[in-house]
Amino acid sequence: MKTVSDNQADLLRRHGLQATAQRLAVLRAVSERPHGTADDVAGAVRARIGVISRQAVYDALGVLAENGLIRRIQPAGSPARYEDRVGDNHHHLICRRCGRMVDVDCAVGAAPCLTAAEDSGYEIDEAEVIYWGVCPDCREAPHTDRARP
């Protein structure tokens, strides 16, 4: 019988990547905590396999993202975040106060948003949409900004 790790190892090899302990752990960490930063991932990986270098984390995240196994999101004012929900080009909704990020299905449709009004001759391959707002929790809580007299 094959374990989850075996399947993920095969997945990596099918993409022409070597299946190392570090990459497997990174892949698993991203899938367990969507929208985590490289640092979060490093922490989760260390909890599981003991030790990993910062560079290995960046390398793994890099090749996984390049090969479409994970997706990198880089919101303004935040380090890059990673998620394993790929292939459906969904969008993100971020709270301006607490930074919490949630997924949003595309309003337009399945293969969405890839048509700009005028494409200026560009060959568009991705539409990145980030909605900014205030999450329910932060809306209820008193404004920390205004709280200081």
Add this chain to the structure above:
Amino acid sequence: MKTVSDNQADLLRRHGLQATAQRLAVLRAVSERPHGTADDVAGAVRARIGVISRQAVYDALGVLAENGLIRRIQPAGSPARYEDRVGDNHHHLICRRCGRMVDVDCAVGAAPCLTAAEDSGYEIDEAEVIYWGVCPDCREAPHTDRARP
């Protein structure tokens, strides 16, 4: 007769900001070269008024953006960029190879894109849209990636 600088000074004061030489020069630099980075702006300002500290540039860009006189765009993998086209919530189209950025009018309409399919209870105030692709020039030119054997 009023000069351009006088008008911009008034503009600043109308927003409750002091009209300093540095701020005027920053505002002018942003308007002259849209999509420039803080560093570009600093260079342009130095060419005009001689010298400005890095901090003053960041301060000026910060207050101008806060007051809606300019807009800050922070694309993945690039330092922040600034433009003076504000108030119409247009979007951007960036070339993956050369980084060139062009404006795109919103496909949806005038006050656009603020409606996500499901808002998860968030109070959305901005929709940031970035299209990624390859510009006409880079499409014609040979791939630098593939060019190395």
Add this chain to the structure above:
DNA sequence: CCAAATTATTGACTCTGTCAAGAGCACTCC
């Protein structure tokens, strides 16, 4: 099991951007 090639580790380094203290201006009020 072995050799070649890919990956990981280590540590220095770069690039953007921020913080804090003091000096210098801009604007207001007389």
Add this chain to the structure above:
DNA sequence: GGAGTGCTCTTGACAGAGTCAATAATTTGG
């Protein structure tokens, strides 16, 4: 038009996120 007050600029140290480069360790095809 001059002086005070408070905002703004300069200077220099600092921090976070990510990259580079050389060496050591694994993976994997044969």
